[in-house]
Amino acid sequence: MRLIKGLQRRRSMAIALAVAFVLVGGAAVWHASKLPAEASSKDKQESHKRLRKGVGSEVRFASAAANAQQIDEAVRSTDEFIHWRSGLRMSDETKTRLAKAESDVLKGKARLITLDELTDNLTTAVVDRLATLTDEEIQEAADASTDEHGDIRSRADGKWGVLTKKGLIKQGKSGRDWSQQGDSALRAGLRTMIEEEVSDRVVKLSAALPEQFGQASAQGVTPTQALLIAYSVAADDPLADSRGDIEQMIVQKRMDARQTREEKKAQKNVSGRPYGPRGLVHPSAPHLFFKAGVEKLLSRSEGGKK
Amino acid sequence: MKKILLALMLSLAFILPGCGGNVSQNNCGFSGPANAIYLVIYPDGERLSGFTPVTGGLFLVPKRGYTCNQLSVRYGISLGFTLSASPSSVYLPSPPASVTMSGQSFDATYGMPRVDYFDSNGYLVGSVGATSVSNGGTSLQANMPNLSYVYSGTYQVKVTNKTYDGYYLNIVGQAPMTGWGRDRPDSDGDGWYDDEDCNPYDPYFTNNCNTETCGGYGTTPRYICDGMVY
Numbered sequence: 001m002r003l004i005k006g007l008q009r010r011r012s013m014a015i016a017l018a019v020a021f022v023l024v025g026g027a028a029v030w031h032a033s034k035l036p037a038e039a040s041s042k043d044k045q046e047s048h049k050r051l052r053k054g055v056g057s058e059v060r061f062a063s064a065a066a067n068a069q070q071i072d073e074a075v076r077s078t079d080e081f082i083h084w085r086s087g088l089r090m091s092d093e094t095k096t097r098l099a100k101a102e103s104d105v106l107k108g109k110a111r112l113i114t115l116d117e118l119t120d121n122l123t124t125a126v127v128d129r130l131a132t133l134t135d136e137e138i139q140e141a142a143d144a145s146t147d148e149h150g151d152i153r154s155r156a157d158g159k160w161g162v163l164t165k166k167g168l169i170k171q172g173k174s175g176r177d178w179s180q181q182g183d184s185a186l187r188a189g190l191r192t193m194i195e196e197e198v199s200d201r202v203v204k205l206s207a208a209l210p211e212q213f214g215q216a217s218a219q220g221v222t223p224t225q226a227l228l229i230a231y232s233v234a235a236d237d238p239l240a241d242s243r244g245d246i247e248q249m250i251v252q253k254r255m256d257a258r259q260t261r262e263e264k265k266a267q268k269n270v271s272g273r274p275y276g277p278r279g280l281v282h283p284s285a286p287h288l289f290f291k292a293g294v295e296k297l298l299s300r301s302e303g304g305k306k
Numbered sequence: 307m308k309k310i311l312l313a314l315m316l317s318l319a320f321i322l323p324g325c326g327g328n329v330s331q332n333n334c335g336f337s338g339p340a341n342a343i344y345l346v347i348y349p350d351g352e353r354l355s356g357f358t359p360v361t362g363g364l365f366l367v368p369k370r371g372y373t374c375n376q377l378s379v380r381y382g383i384s385l386g387f388t389l390s391a392s393p394s395s396v397y398l399p400s401p402p403a404s405v406t407m408s409g410q411s412f413d414a415t416y417g418m419p420r421v422d423y424f425d426s427n428g429y430l431v432g433s434v435g436a437t438s439v440s441n442g443g444t445s446l447q448a449n450m451p452n453l454s455y456v457y458s459g460t461y462q463v464k465v466t467n468k469t470y471d472g473y474y475l476n477i478v479g480q481a482p483m484t485g486w487g488r489d490r491p492d493s494d495g496d497g498w499y500d501d502e503d504c505n506p507y508d509p510y511f512t513n514n515c516n517t518e519t520c521g522g523y524g525t526t527p528r529y530i531c532d533g534m535v536y
Contacts, residue, residue, distance in 0.1 A: 087534055088536060091536065151355060151368045162368035164368075250428070253428070255422075255428045257355070258433070262428045265504070276534075291535075
């Protein structure tokens with residue numbers, strides 16, 4: 001009997017974790033929707049090329065020799081990159097704090113953020129935020145994560161199938177209860193999954209953009225890089241492809257669906273953006289958790305000086 | 307514990323028996339040819355389409371309250387040929403009655419191909435059935451659809467063959483076409499054309515009808531909702 005109860009609890013926990021990830025924004029498998037799980041060398045090259053055209057071209061990372069203006073530009077381009085793709089917008093205060101944190105790290109006044117620290121910060125942010133979610137926020141997350149067909153995909157590539165809105169709301173509330181009780185299994189499970197997601201992204205970014213991310217696994221990442229990785233995990237945005245490529249992808253998607261302008265205007269559950277709430281490529285609700293995650297990262301940077 | 311959690315997570319989508327043996331409570335798993343177009347038809351007539359994985363194999367679709375064997379799945383192909391349209395430039399106030407498409411693989415075996423017109427943003431502006439296909443399938447004739455609400459710009463004309471079971475799933479290819487003589491109006495001067503503006507007569511409304519902005523009504527300007535700022 002105890003075994004059965006244990007198994008039931010584990011399964012419920014697993015569902016709650018899946019739901020938590022959808023609520024986070026679907027910390028998803030890194031592969032683009034049409035890429036195979038086992039990427040060939042050619043696929044990897046294509047994946048790297050797409051990353052270089054995306055984050056590699058549109059975010060102007062600052063180097064160690066960067067002046068204040070160049071660091072501000074790095075922060076501004078990061079904000080623009082994330083905003084265009086998901087609608088998430090960096091406040092002026094966050095920009096100022098991020099620029100200061102980035103400068104401190106680049107000038108050697110503060111250390112890089114290790115991947116373990118990044119994972120810990122994100123896990124804590126998710127667990128804490130999960131505990132304080134209101135019913136309305138869970139409902140909002142479900143709405144924001146629902147695609148134009150009324151389905152919710154826990155992964156952008158659909159690998160783990162589809163959730164119903166009702167199921168997500170129910171399990172989201174269970175996850176909140178466990179988080180409020182300080183359930184260590186929830187925390188441990190989420191940490192493992194976030195660790196894998198962060199690691200996946202770092203591996204890809206290191207290979208595609210070695211100048212910027214080559215030392216990430218061994219030494220860590222700058223605050224701006226950490227923020228981009230956190231966003232990628234939260235919104236399940238692979239950071240790949242230029243704006244033009246994404247726009248073309250969306251045009252093709254509309255053509256495949258044979259959608260008219262009138263049908264588009266009548267839709268209440270899609271935004272004009274590829275990612276984030278009601279996103280066209282992968283809808284998710286990263287805004288519920290992202291603010292808390294960024295706050296943790298900046299606090300760590302501000303308090304983690306050498 | 308890690309392994310148990312991950313295994314349980316992964317097993318959620320695949321734990322329950324069903325069609326193909328790979329089905330969760332909410333999903334049905336199907337296997338199809340690599341990188342093919344699939345069309346899932348639900349008993350209520352709803353349809354869901356997409357592409358199978360490039361290496362083939364399993365893909366999941368939502369059950370939507372049905373059992374897996376109630377769902378019907380069809381497959382098609384995209385030949386991706388570059389076609390040409392004649393005329394390739396159309397005066398919109400007085401368009402020609404018909405168009406000729408040239409290329410290859412036009413096929414009327416199971417019914418006349420479908421000819422769809424898309425604007426530069428990918429929206430469907432017109433659709434007609436072909437009236438004839440040449441022997442050898444290298445040219446096709448079709449009437450021009452109603453273009454009275456279409457504005458100047460570049461369009462794509464896409465041809466799709468019908469499958470043996472009556473679905474338009476085999477995409478032949480597409481051709482560019484230019485429409486001219488009818489400029490798109492922007493009545494409220496907000497930089498968004500009327501046909502893409504949520505309210506063509508209110509400059510505070512642009513094309514962003516359902517996203518993260520708040521306000522945008524009357525004289526209240528649009529602003530980013532607090533929840534989206536970090």
